[in-house]
Amino acid sequence: MIYGQVQDFLNSNLFIINFKNYDEISGTKSARLAKSAAKIAKKHKLKIVVCPPQHLLAEVARSSSDVYAQHLDNSKVGSTTGYVIPEIVKKSRVAGALINHSEHRIPSNEIEDLVKRLRELQMISVVCVQDVSEAWVYAQLNPDYIAIEPPELIGSGKAVSKEKPEIITESVKAVKKANNSTQLLCGAGIVSGTDVSKALELGAKGILVASGIVKAKNWERAIEEFALAFVRK
Ligand SMILES: O=C[C@H](O)COP(=O)(O)O
Numbered sequence: 040m041i042y043g044q045v046q047d048f049l050n051s052n053l054f055i056i057n058f059k060n061y062d063e064i065s066g067t068k069s070a071r072l073a074k075s076a077a078k079i080a081k082k083h084k085l086k087i088v089v090c091p092p093q094h095l096l097a098e099v100a101r102s103s104s105d106v107y108a109q110h111l112d113n114s115k116v117g118s119t120t121g122y123v124i125p126e127i128v129k130k131s132r133v134a135g136a137l138i139n140h141s142e143h144r145i146p147s148n149e150i151e152d153l154v155k156r157l158r159e160l161q162m163i164s165v166v167c168v169q170d171v172s173e174a175w176v177y178a179q180l181n182p183d184y185i186a187i188e189p190p191e192l193i194g195s196g197k198a199v200s201k202e203k204p205e206i207i208t209e210s211v212k213a214v215k216k217a218n219n220s221t222q223l224l225c226g227a228g229i230v231s232g233t234d235v236s237k238a239l240e241l242g243a244k245g246i247l248v249a250s251g252i253v254k255a256k257n258w259e260r261a262i263e264e265f266a267l268a269f270v271r272k
Pocket residue numbers: 057141188192193194195196226227228229247248249250251
């Protein structure tokens with residue numbers, strides 16, 4: 040992305056679908072889900088990013104421009120084996136990454152290094168945090184996004200925006216206090232358009248969702264329902 044495009048991107052709402060390692064997206068099904076996301080993104084002029092499993096990143100990124108890694112390793116370019124690193128995935132058209140997801144936590148010095156590395160590569164960084172105090176700590180690194188996710192609600196079908204609205208409003212404040220360009224996303228248990236609307240009402244710039252889409256019987260219908268919540272906000 041060139042500079043102007045990066046700015047436009049950061050000004051719009053963001054809807055991230057993390058495929059995790061659900062069986063529903065194994066093999067060629069990841070590309071199918073990414074295609075549905077791209078279709079609805081285009082229809083509503085909405086930013087929808089997909090995070091397929093690591094081994095499918097390049098394949099999905101061949102046909103979709105909005106692909107982030109679920110995780111990256113802070114290993115060097117060169118003689119490192121079995122790690123997935125920013126410089127190399129960028130060459131497969133991967134545009135950003137989740138960092139420190141609740142299911143793949145890393146030490147704070149690595150979070151800091153990865154945010155810097157992604158910035159230098161003009162890739163988008165999404166640092167996942169579990170509570171408001173972590174939102175404040177990591178917002179000061181100025182990642183593009185902080186994604187707040189109370190771990191106990193992940194995969195529960197009980198939306199953070201309804202179960203713990205205060206964690207979103209408090210995190211919005213924490214991120215603002217950092218006084219930089221970082222914006223807040225939220226996730227955990229989001230399964231409906233009203234969950235999304237509520238998150239946006241509370242001040243989130245977007246959402247990070249997995250099971251609510253991946254496990255839906257009809258992917259396109261579910262993505263459309265979430266997308267409409269963004270469009271109607
Ligand atoms: O990365 C996604 C989050 O962990 C949320 O997962 P969930 O939508 O299944 O609760």
